[in-house]
Amino acid sequence: MSSLATMARRTARTIESGTPAHRDRAIDGLRALALLAVPTGHWLLGGFTLSSDGALHNASPLGTFAGLAPVSWVLQMLGIFFLVGGYASVLSYRRRKGSTRAWLGGRLARLGRPVLGVTAVWAALLPVLHFGFDVPVDTLRTASTLVIQPLWFVGVYTVVTALTPLCVRAARRLGVWAAAPLLGSVAVVDFLRYGPYADAVPSWLSLLNILPGWLFAYQLGVSWGDGRVTRRHAWGLLIGGAALFAALLLAFGYPASMVGVPGEARTNSHPPSLLVLALAAGQSGAAILLRDRLGRLLKRPALWAPVVVVNLSAMTILCWHQTAMLTAAVPASYLGEVPGLVGAPDSVGWILARLAWMPVFAGLLVLIGRYARGFESPWAGTGPGRRTLAGLLAAGFAVFALGLA
Numbered sequence: 001m002s003s004l005a006t007m008a009r010r011t012a013r014t015i016e017s018g019t020p021a022h023r024d025r026a027i028d029g030l031r032a033l034a035l036l037a038v039p040t041g042h043w044l045l046g047g048f049t050l051s052s053d054g055a056l057h058n059a060s061p062l063g064t065f066a067g068l069a070p071v072s073w074v075l076q077m078l079g080i081f082f083l084v085g086g087y088a089s090v091l092s093y094r095r096r097k098g099s100t101r102a103w104l105g106g107r108l109a110r111l112g113r114p115v116l117g118v119t120a121v122w123a124a125l126l127p128v129l130h131f132g133f134d135v136p137v138d139t140l141r142t143a144s145t146l147v148i149q150p151l152w153f154v155g156v157y158t159v160v161t162a163l164t165p166l167c168v169r170a171a172r173r174l175g176v177w178a179a180a181p182l183l184g185s186v187a188v189v190d191f192l193r194y195g196p197y198a199d200a201v202p203s204w205l206s207l208l209n210i211l212p213g214w215l216f217a218y219q220l221g222v223s224w225g226d227g228r229v230t231r232r233h234a235w236g237l238l239i240g241g242a243a244l245f246a247a248l249l250l251a252f253g254y255p256a257s258m259v260g261v262p263g264e265a266r267t268n269s270h271p272p273s274l275l276v277l278a279l280a281a282g283q284s285g286a287a288i289l290l291r292d293r294l295g296r297l298l299k300r301p302a303l304w305a306p307v308v309v310v311n312l313s314a315m316t317i318l319c320w321h322q323t324a325m326l327t328a329a330v331p332a333s334y335l336g337e338v339p340g341l342v343g344a345p346d347s348v349g350w351i352l353a354r355l356a357w358m359p360v361f362a363g364l365l366v367l368i369g370r371y372a373r374g375f376e377s378p379w380a381g382t383g384p385g386r387r388t389l390a391g392l393l394a395a396g397f398a399v400f401a402l403g404l405a
Contacts, residue, residue, distance in 0.1 A: 012305035025304060026295035027084055030287055032310040034081035038150060039321035041075035043361050044354065045259060046146070047345030048329055055138035056333050058145065061345040061354075062261045069256035076258035076269070078153065079217040079280025080287055085157065086221020089164045090171070100165055110376070111158050114315035115151055117375030118323070120390040122147055123397035129330075139330060144401035146322040152270075154318065156210065160218045167215075167222040175228035179219040182212040183277055190274045194252075194266075206271050213272030217280040229288060238285030245278040315376050316369045324365035328357065 019025075045068075047059040062068055089107075096103040122144065129135040170178035189209050192201045220237070223229050248254040254275045260267040268275045298304045310317065329341055337343035340353025 008305075009302070012301040015305045015308050016301040019304065019308070024295070025298035025307070026291040027087060028311050029294050029298050029307050030080055030291075031084045031088075031314070032307045034077040034084065035310055035314055035317055037075045037077040038318060039324075039361070039365065040358075041072065041259070042146075042150070042322060043325055043358055044075070045072065046325070047350070047354070048142070048333070048342050049344050050333060050337060050342050051138065053136060053138070054333060055136035056142045056329060056342065057138065058142055059345050060259075060261060061351060062257050062259070064346040065351075066256070069258075072258040073279060076276070076279060077283065078214070079276070079283045082157070082160065082214055082217035082280070083221040083224070083284045083287060085161070086164075086167065086218040086223075087225035088221075089161060089218075090168055090222045090225035093164055093168060104162055104164070107161055108158055109378075111154055111161070111315070113378075114319045114372075114375045115154050116390050116394050117372065118147065118319040119151070119394035119397040121372075122323075123393035123400075126397070126400065135330060139333065141400070141403070143326050143330065144397065146326065148398065148401040149322065150318050154315075156214050159211065160215050163215065164222070167219050168226065170219065171223040171226045171228055176220065176223045176233045178223055179216050182216040182219060183274075183281075185209075185212040186216070186272065186274050186277055209271040209273070213276060216277050217284055220281075220284050224288060231289060234285045234288035236285070237281045238289065241278050241280070241282030241285060245275060245282060248275045248278060313369055313373055313376075316373045317365070319375075320368050320372050321361075321365055324361050324368055327364050327368070328360055 045060055045062060047061060048056045049059045051057060062072070092107070093100075093103060126140055126144070130137065130140060167178070174180075186209050189205060192198070193206050220229070249256060254273060255261070255264060255266050255268055257264075258268050258276065258279065260270060267273075298307060332338040332341050335342075340350055340355075340357050343350065345351075345354070
């Protein structure tokens with residue numbers, strides 16, 4: 001144990017000595033916190049039931065324990081992720097040496113490579129699992145849905161990143177108020193789909209919330225990075241976001257959970273409702289106010305080192321954390337019901353058992369990440385033929401996962 005502690009201290013000191021003095025540790029810390037909230041939320045709130053034919057199906061403890069909804073308020077930190085993304089993007093955009101097109105191309109490639117990697121690998125795994133290990137097709141569909149679930153976020157983030165030049169212009173003209181029209185747009189769509197005219201409104205109208213809903217926090221981040229957000233603005237975001245959040249819950253009947261609950265007609269996140277923006281506003285205000293304190297805290301090497309590791313593996317965590325959980329759940333399904341892993345998530349015992357499984361999922365993610373992290377690096381040695389094959393495999397997996405095959 002002492003040797004492990006010594007190695008950890010040595011690694012922390014090495015990372016500390018290699019950190020540039022100008023590095024904004026608070027921004028990296030916020031990003032790491034938001035990143036870790038994604039697998040934590042999916043692992044805690046995602047369960048499996050076992051059908052009579054031995055196939056796995058998605059389930060959630062929120063269907064039984066509605067009182068757990070506040071947990072989703074804490075774990076839904078995509079607003080922070082987009083806020084920090086906007087902040088980092090505007091700084092990177094200022095430092096660019098080439099054209100805007102080249103800058104965007106580089107950032108989008110870093111997002112696309114890991115997604116292409118995980119989907120191509122799963123496309124190759126599906127026939128092996130089914131024909132080689134007799135894994136039921138329904139289990140494979142469940143697994144595919146979970147794998148592709150976090151990837152919608154990468155797609156939205158890609159679009160939002162492409163809008164960075166426009167966000168920068170808006171921030172320079174309007175400052176923090178550049179995000180206000182996005183909030184208003186989502187409010188109008190929510191009024192139409194949930195208000196007195198809801199029966200006459202087509203269901204596709206909700207899709208209009210996708211872009212402004214997630215661009216809201218990103219635009220706040222761009223304005224923050226451009227120096228247009230003061231502490232007074234941050235207090236306004238915190239208090240105003242909290243007040244709007246409470247009003248939507250108590251007076252307007254919004255679902256309490258920030259994630260979808262099986263059997264519920266309404267969901268807050270897909271696409272984002274006004275409640276998501278209220279939470280993002282409150283979180284953004286708190287993050288801006290706590291930035292200096294967090295930065296001082298992360299000057300400690302023991303705290304800074306894990307932040308660096310998480311940031312260096314950001315896309316690997318996003319793309320592969322569901323695979324880590326499935327690596328445990330799919331083999332366990334052959335044993336029947338396994339507490340906290342396979343079986344209806346409808347008891348306190350399940351919750352306690354799932355907490356015990358969390359370190360196992362984390363360990364599996366670390367193991368998978370040792371090999372999968374290579375997808376984040378430039379594919380310099382990969383020729384056009386292999387890239388085309390990876391693209392075709394990824395497209396095939398998407399068709400299967402989305403139920404189009």
